[in-house]
Amino acid sequence: MTKTLLLLPGDGIGPEVSAVARRVAGRLISQGLALQVEEALFGGASIDACQLPLTPEVLAQAKAADAVLMGAVGGPKWAGQPYDKRPEAGLLALRAGMNVYANLRPARCFSALADASSLKRVFVDGLDILFVRELTGGVYFGEPRGVETLADGQRRGVNTHVYTTSEIHRVARIAFELARGRKGEVCSAEKGNVMEAGLMWREDVQALRDAEYPDIKLSHMLADNMAMQLVKNPKQFDVILTDNLFGDILSDEAGMLTGSLGMLPSAAIGDPGTPGLYEPIHGSAPDIAGRGVANPCAAVISLAMALRYSLGAPALADTVEAAVEAALDKGARTPDLGGTMTTAAMGDAILAGL
Ligand SMILES: NC(=O)C1=CN([C@@H]2O[C@H](COP(=O)(O)OP(=O)(O)OC[C@H]3O[C@@H](n4cnc5c(N)ncnc54)[C@H](O)[C@@H]3O)[C@@H](O)[C@H]2O)C=CC1
Numbered sequence: 001m002t003k004t005l006l007l008l009p010g011d012g013i014g015p016e017v018s019a020v021a022r023r024v025a026g027r028l029i030s031q032g033l034a035l036q037v038e039e040a041l042f043g044g045a046s047i048d049a050c051q052l053p054l055t056p057e058v059l060a061q062a063k064a065a066d067a068v069l070m071g072a073v074g075g076p077k078w079a080g081q082p083y084d085k086r087p088e089a090g091l092l093a094l095r096a097g098m099n100v101y102a103n104l105r106p107a108r109c110f111s112a113l114a115d116a117s118s119l120k121r122v123f124v125d126g127l128d129i130l131f132v133r134e135l136t137g138g139v140y141f142g143e144p145r146g147v148e149t150l151a152d153g154q155r156r157g158v159n160t161h162v163y164t165t166s167e168i169h170r171v172a173r174i175a176f177e178l179a180r181g182r183k184g185e186v187c188s189a190e191k192g193n194v195m196e197a198g199l200m201w202r203e204d205v206q207a208l209r210d211a212e213y214p215d216i217k218l219s220h221m222l223a224d225n226m227a228m229q230l231v232k233n234p235k236q237f238d239v240i241l242t243d244n245l246f247g248d249i250l251s252d253e254a255g256m257l258t259g260s261l262g263m264l265p266s267a268a269i270g271d272p273g274t275p276g277l278y279e280p281i282h283g284s285a286p287d288i289a290g291r292g293v294a295n296p297c298a299a300v301i302s303l304a305m306a307l308r309y310s311l312g313a314p315a316l317a318d319t320v321e322a323a324v325e326a327a328l329d330k331g332a333r334t335p336d337l338g339g340t341m342t343t344a345a346m347g348d349a350i351l352a353g354l
């Protein structure tokens with residue numbers, strides 16, 4: 001049966017890298033993949049057209065699709081908007097609306113890129129970490145939130161970090177299941193030394209492991225130490241389980257271990273049978289947007305993850321990832337990787353392997 005992929009290019013470099021992913025999908029379709037690609041406005045582009053970063057129609061389209069591939073949203077043009085009307089609020093609403101609570105962010109260092117990392121080759125060659133980041137709870141969603149003006153004229157800003165046991169268990173379960181297909185090791189990060197909710201996270205993750213996953217080697221690490229350990233000895237990690245905020249920060253840090261933030265894809269998944277949301281982990285990169293030099297690899301590998309987890313085509317996912325690796329092996333490099341190729345030329349190099 002023909003599956004549906006909804007493309008949400010978004011803003012800044014989002015449309016530039018999405019165009020390459022769309023070309024890759026087009027090539028697979030011409031080779032027999034039963035896939036229909038739809039496209040819709042999202043983020044700042046949607047604000048410009050209809051005053052909302054995510055319209056109810058696009059959310060309904062996303063929930064009806066088999067997979068959604070998002071480019072990136074945001075940028076200085078919309079930075080002055082009220083918070084709930086900003087492009088980033090649209091992305092949070094899309095994640096919540098699709099109930100994609102587990103964000104898989106694989107940080108793999110392709111051998112050809114080990115010298116593009118800011119760390120020495122010995123520390124990153126062969127690196128293969130899977131971040132499992134909680135995506136629909138924590139401080140990005142907790143209430144109360146906002147800024148109020150106090151009687152003395154100062155402002156008071158509040159965001160609330162909040163999790164329930166069931167929110168922790170459902171994402172931890174995905175981390176444990178995925179670890180079973182890897183080295184079987186999960187390291188969970190929080191700040192249980194200073195946050196009650198962090199200690200609860202640790203206890204709930206441990207209780208689930210003891211009750212249902214005794215085969216998994218579970219360790220716990222304070223998130224600040226993990227930030228340091230990721231630079232000191234990143235290959236010590238297999239699966240990293242953490243909350244929405246720490247997962248956002250630590251996975252960007254891991255981006256540099258792989259050579260560039262432009263290499264890191266992600267898959268956001270929820271309950272079985274529901275569509276996944278796929279996106280590069282980078283943002284709209286206003287500093288390079290419009291120049292046609294963004295690295296499209298993260299977007300293309302995100303498409304591969306969609307093929308694997310939502311579109312029932314795991315073999316094609318392997319093919320697409322192999323085409324990216326082959327292009328890198330042959331020396332294809334955008335400027336973030338130390339090269340001079342345009343986004344489109346990098347796309348050509350990837351397509352040459354398909
Ligand atoms: N998922 C999303 O849509 C996200 C959106 N954002 C939004 O993006 C905007 C810019 O945020 P920043 O903090 O600058 O983060 P960013 O991830 O957009 O850029 C950080 C740095 O990485 C570089 N970079 C990112 N992706 C790249 C790629 N594919 N190829 C080459 N270089 C790349 C950029 O040029 C920049 O120097 C903000 O409005 C932010 O809210 C940020 C993160 C995620």
Ligand SMILES: CC(C)CC(=O)C(=O)O
Pocket residue numbers: 088091092248281
């Ligand atoms: C809502 C996003 C802009 C937050 C973010 O940086 C991310 O999820 O990677």
Ligand SMILES: [Mg+2]
Pocket residue numbers: 248249252281
């Ligand atoms: Mg981020």
